[in-house]
Amino acid sequence: MKISRHWLQTFCTGPLPANAELAACLTNRGFEVDLYEPAAIADGLYAGRILEIAPHPNADNLNCCKVDVGDSKPLDIVCGAPNVATEVVVVVAKPGARIGNTILQKRDVRGVESNGMLCSAKELGVGIDGDGILLLDSEEIAVGELLNEYLHLSDTIFDISITPNRGDCLSHLGMVREVVAVANLPPPTIDNPHHADIDDTVAVRIDGGASEACPYYGCIVIRNVDARRPSPWWLRTLLERCGLRSISAAVDVTNYVMLALGQPLHAFDLDKIANSIRVRFADDDEKLTLLDGTKACCNTDTLLVADEQQGLALGGIMGGMSSMVSDTTTNILLEGAFFSPQVVRGRTRQYGINSEAAFRFERGVDRHIAPQGLALGARLIKQICGGQAGPLQSSGAGSTLVSNIVVSGAHIRSLIGVPDIDTTTAADYLSALSIPVNVNGDILTVSPPSWRFDLERDVDVVEEVARSWGYDKLPETTSTGNSKMLPQPPQPYTSTKMRRRLASLGFSEAITYAFVPLHWEKLLGQATPVQLQNPISEDMSVMRTTLLGGLLDRALFNQRRQRERLRLFEIGRCFFSNENDDWTHQQPLMLAGVVVGNMQAPQWAEKARAADFFDIKGWLEFLLRDCPGVRFEADRTHTTLHPYQAVRITADINDTTVVIGTAGVLHPAITAELGFTEAPLVFELSLQALNNIRQLPQAVAVSPLPLVRRDLSVTAAANLTAAQLLECIHKEATKLPIINISLFDCYESDNIKKCYGVRLHMQGTNANLTDNDINLALEKVVNALEKTGFSLRQEG
Structure with missing residues (x-):
């Protein structure tokens, strides 16, 4: 997540810590700052007005401009941008200004002296547009004014890794709640009241089966907009600094609100909607073409935003092509809703798509921020594209209340291992994070705010206290305790x-x-x-x-x-x-x-x-x-x-x-x-x-008595195998002094039976085996073989 320091500062009532200190504090609180760097690469720029334009005498693609920068006389500047025009206000880098690692000087451009440079957004590092010079609003800026503050050239961009459980920090408002706790500043307050200009509304209905998937759906009608108007440079700059490209004014406003407040919005072309909005689950195999061209074949667990005739958007993921805003759009329906993470999670992979909105909804968006986001979005669209906005129309009572979490100070101290943390200190830490808490003796009753989906149990509250205390301040102790070996069943085949x-x-x-x-x-x-x-x-x-x-x-x-x-x-x-x-x-x-x-x-x-x-x-x-x-x-x-x-x-x-x-x-x-x-x-x-075999090998003493070896030549019918021969002898050997059996020969041919050579090793345990013992053992083995179908091979 890329965060603008300038944007963060607009939410705060006091100055932020220095960049290095802020990065270190955020990292220590669980938000790893991978990188922070200046947003712009220029300094010493001024606003100027182009007074005259004449063709360059020695180059067809260059113009000689006279530019008023508030000095006693205009500057002569050579420029090749295609959008130069008289009376426009532009960014002027006079000799001595810095762009990147270069200090500008007067220079000769094909025989004409140029006393500076007219700059594009890309050259200044405030945007990606390098095809023409950056044009400023003449009503906002005076000629000759230094532009460092106006263009936010001193801004710093922080690239922060947000853990999956902290979806609330995927916005500047979410991150500023952490920053003000670090900087010991008052928590931010958001107040964007909506003022209706007209009475136009669109009926909204959430189907009964979809009420848990979408507890709240709101929208505002905005009529008579000019969708062809470009986004102002400041809007494009903020989006581009935070990693999003500029698309169109209406879409840029929805992205701006998402990055500012964390509430994804979506703009529909109102004239392409049939009468009303209905939030429902899709019919089986219902088709919808999305904005990125993906053709989604929906199933019955996919949530849709639809009208009376067709699906318009995948709820919380992406809008449809049929209702998209284009240059010809004159009436807009601005949507802001709360979609449950459970209904969004996994759908991006299912349909092979991804979006910034889905990325936030599947991690959890503030349940109650949608009206504020709609009000801000409608105001910005009117400001940029003109038009009149109707009242906020909504459906759904919002999501259910979250249960309070009760935790004792003793439990906090026990888990963190810091005896100095009392309930008052813990409550102050939580309040600094905009988490409501009530103290009663040694008991804290915490009410998780609507944006904190990760606060579910007492240990989650303890984690917040530990983060605020500082992981680097936690004592290093070696845990000791009496351990007892538990019985382990024998497992010979681990x-x-x-x-x-x-x-x-x-x-x-x-x-x-x-x-x-x-x-x-x-x-x-x-x-x-x-x-x-x-x-x-x-x-x-x-x-x-x-x-x-x-x-x-x-x-x-x-x-x-x-x-x-x-x-x-x-x-x-x-x-x-x-x-x-x-x-x-x-x-x-x-x-x-x-x-x-x-x-x-x-x-x-x-x-x-x-x-x-x-x-x-x-x-x-x-x-x-x-x-x-x-x-x-x-x-x-x-x-x-x-x-x-x-x-x-x-x-x-x-x-x-x-x-x-x-x-x-x-x-x-x-x-x-x-x-x-x-x-x-x-x-x-x-x-x-x-491992279900519990018979383990048993150790036995090595006998000092001599071995006796006897070989048997056994014949067998074609249907008998060597495995059956060995199994028969093994069963009989358990009752005899036979300690080893091995097959050393096997012969087969078409005109005689199978013939096997078997070697038996015998050994006494307490005394040497006698001939009678050996012959008796062999007799028992031969009898067992004959009962199975084997026989001793006859000589000749």
């Missing part, structure tokens, strides 16, 4: 542990957006995604049900930039809609990974080999080595993965087999559609499901 394990395997962590394109979910998701009602863009239209979309996108991004060997993982939440209640969602914490490229970086000792399905399965076995009963089962039904290179990962949780993840090679069709040259390896695990 995010930190999984990050460390994956980093040890060469993976890099990625962080991607939770909002993803819908086509990703159609390709990769296994559930219906949650749709966003108001997405930022089409590529962020749904919430992810899998982490794979973002990881594959990042892998493809890197691969296209010659990063051929990638291992990425992400830990984040996915979002699933509850079928019974659309407003509640499950948000499990997930872990996913993507692998592309070779297993090893290029080296001389080993040939390059692409990572395959068994590599990713081995990594997952390392990740889940603490998980009891984890199993990898072939999964030919998964639509995202290759039907013959995919597994689902299961584990026993509370005596129930639960799917905790999937892994495999990306489906060839998806690989081609995404644009990969080779199929990535992917996996996804539910950390939430893993």
Whole structure:
């Protein structure tokens, strides 16, 4: 927000602090001053009247002017501006004046001596118009008068960062309430009475369903205006110094009132309105073309200002093209209203538009300032464009009263940590900020003013007191207290542990957006995604049900930039809609990974080999080595993965087999559609499901007794798998001295059964195993295998 020091001073009854002091105080009170700098770049200028104009003898585009500046004789000045004319009052820089870093001197211009310069607004730094010289009002300024004060050349512009909760400070009136508290000046008072010249009014109605969205709507009819009249230089200058461009007199006045009082106004062409004004919600798919050319297709939660036939404006956001003020406008309807932040907030993004009015309404505008803004706006339009104004016509009783806030002095001192702040001091601070307060002993009863939307609770009042006391004056203390460790349920699969394990395997962590394109979910998701009602863009239209979309996108991004060997993982939440209640969602914490490229970086000792399905399965076995009963089962039904290179990962949780993840090679069709040259390896695990496993690893003593190794050669039918073989032996091994089981061989052919080689390690706990112990254990294992369908391979 750009603030003019000169403009601030017009609201104050005393002098403001110096620029540096004012900037420091505002910053300390929570309004960071990013920059302050002089508004103009000139000094020593005078008002002059052009008496004569003659063509330059040696240049077609120059004129020789005689200019009266109040001296004994006129000055001869050469000027090339297209708008020079006799008897106009202009800005004259005589020799010795400063413009920018230049001190003007007499100079020869193509054989003619020029004793100064006729200045444009751009050259002086008081506007952006550089096409012609600046023309002054002959009735306001006398010839020969020094123009430093008249042109506000000593003005300073402060660029201030306004936090979102302080929408009341998006105007000079709002900022001056803070400034007078800093300068110890009386609070500003605003009194703009409206005087009607005619009796013309327009009927105004707020629909019952829109009364909360628009508690107040007011308007004034102004007839017989000349909309072609230009805005005076002072109006253009103030707007341009504060970052707004001049458009037309009527529009410039509405912007002036907005920057001055914080109340956005809008001017309609009265002759383009059908009889009356109606504030209502839009019909579904109702169309409205806005001033910036945007064609808004409204829905039923969009507030409109309409007449009897059509919508005229998006309430609190932007006017419509059909009723805009133009050069041919002779009658104006000036609008000033209070629109609830809830009905404006988010609509700018929904319709892809933005406006200064919406920026203020969505943060909160003074509920009661609209009549003052309308009165000021009507007076300025009449002053600039002429015409006669009717009485103020309004509808709505205004917004409801805000509840008082009760806070004790003890509570203020406790939260701030300053024992010297009593209730009288706190009340003085609040009163200086124009906040009404009543003191009763140690109790403060605060009545939030209509412009302070941020004052809702006792802590908000404490913050105001702390700001006024000075954040830099708050004592620095170290808080001490007895802390007690709370019991923490065991979680073997914490995010930190999984990050460390994956980093040890060469993976890099990625962080991607939770909002993803819908086509990703159609390709990769296994559930219906949650749709966003108001997405930022089409590529962020749904919430992810899998982490794979973002990881594959990042892998493809890197691969296209010659990063051929990638291992990425992400830990984040996915979002699933509850079928019974659309407003509640499950948000499990997930872990996913993507692998592309070779297993090893290029080296001389080993040939390059692409990572395959068994590599990713081995990594997952390392990740889940603490998980009891984890199993990898072939999964030919998964639509995202290759039907013959995919597994689902299961584990026993509370005596129930639960799917905790999937892994495999990306489906060839998806690989081609995404644009990969080779199929990535992917996996996804539910950390939430893993952390439901409460069986933690137990430490046991290392046995000093020797190991016994026995190998079994087992045959199996085609429908039996190695996983079933190992699971059968594991179940039997819990009752036997078997400490390790490993599969070391697998053979298949078309004419014989499958053949597996299994190695068993056995070890005693208190004594060496005897042959009888070993043979008994082997017998039990073989019996269990035969019951499952396996058999020992026969010699020959």
